[in-house]
Amino acid sequence: MSAEELSAKEQIRYSRQLMLEDFGIDAQLRLKNATVLVVGCGGLGSPALMYLASSGVGHLRLMDDDLVELSNLQRQVLFKVNHLGQPKAKAAAKVLASLNNEIAIEVLVKRADADNLAEHIRDCDLVLDCSDNFATRYALNRSCYALKKPLVSAAATGFSAHLAYFDFRSSASPCYECLFPERVDNPSANCTTQGVIAPLLGIIGAQQALLAIQCLLRTGEAGMVHSYNAQTLGQKTFKLSKNPECACCGK
16 A cells, blocks of 8 residues: 555544544645654653554654653553563553554664764654653754754643644744753753652643644644643643744754
């Protein structure tokens, strides 16, 4: 079956998307022919990957060097007790393959850093930052900016979260460092140090997948930042302007 066509099984699998007036065969084929790198298969990566796989993104590249631990099961919904001790990327790939055997899943059991990101981003259509630390977020932001690859970034801790879509295919796009300038005193708050309410990761990870699909279909608005409060169920959105003094994307 050509990548320019949908098989009969694919047409059944994705039928609820195909019947949407603003979606259809062409949109499904764009997803089928897309390659997406997801860095981090944990709390955010789990729901994001499940929806990208079930929606029919044709090539998913999973990058994570962690092993599944018992404390992960509270929020990292890809994993079960029988995955304990396994590399997250490998365990995630098994689950995703059982969810959708029509897509290709590539496993990278390694930590994302400035030295290895370019080789894994260069042929991608989109990158999702589902990591849990500032060092990885800054490295991803800079690599995506240098290679002009769109980036969907998110973070969650405690009862709050944010996510944003940066489209570096446009020179006018702001970047992650416009939102959070890099400093030597950046806090290291994450789920390990501050905890997090479990459903928040599902909400934000699913929204990352939705933004990713919008990006691949060229329907989303870049530069928008969304913040979510899990205690009030309130979400706020604002337009981020490019910072001309940004150390990454500024002049």
